[in-house]
Amino acid sequence: MVQKAKILLVDDRPENLLALEAILSALDQTLVRASSGEEALKALLTDDFAVILLDVQMPGMDGFETAAHIKRRERTRDIPIIFLTAINHGPHHTFRGYAAGAVDYISKPFDPWVLRAKVSVFVDLYMKNCQLKEQAALLRLQLEGGKGGVGGGKESAGLLAELSARLAAVEEQAEALSKQLGEESADAAAVATAAHLERKLTGLRRALDALEPGTGGASSVASQS
DSSP, rough: OOOOOOOEEEOOOHHHHHHHHHHGGGGGEEEEEEEEHHHHHHHHOOOOHHHHHHHEEOOOOOOHHHHHHHHHHHTTTTSOOEEESSOOOHHHHHHHHHHOOOOOOESEEEEEEEEHHHHHHHHHHHHHHHHHHHHHHHHHHHHHTTTTOOOHHHHHHHHHHHHHHHHHHHHHHHHHHHHHHTTTTTTTHHHHHHHHHHHHHHHHHHHHHHHSSTOGGGGGTTOOO
């Protein structure tokens, strides 16, 4: 079963959280509420999130301060943040949002379809990264189980074939996503994340190919895995 991605919704107004849930429910992912910056930071201590939708104007710790804390933590610094704001103070206000680490800055009222599409891109990227980590873990197990060279038994060959097939599926999905992002002139942050994912896929493919019988074996991929 494919695990659902978690999306963190941060807003001090319950009606805004309800509206976001209504907009994003079609993505069929796990939506997590936080009514303050402090509550959001607490949720980020234990759970992994694909993307954070963060309201700017909140009492106490506002969105900018919350984002600063998120970006300072090693565990959470790479989570995409989309700022949502009810008012527009002009370019300086928008620049402050990007300077705080946001990948996007959207003023309310926003187009529900556009917001859903933007969030969907980051969910797709997150899911591909999760699949990639899974393949890398399986590959490491294969390397550890075949120190000094991979055996030629049916079990080893079968595992390599399964890894190769799974990786091919992720490669195909990542290529299609990159093409879609290029055609839609998507956010630079999403394009850069997709490119980074493809580079990791290329490295994992080289490592897997090196395990095939007749190649350099496990020792040749130690520096790539």
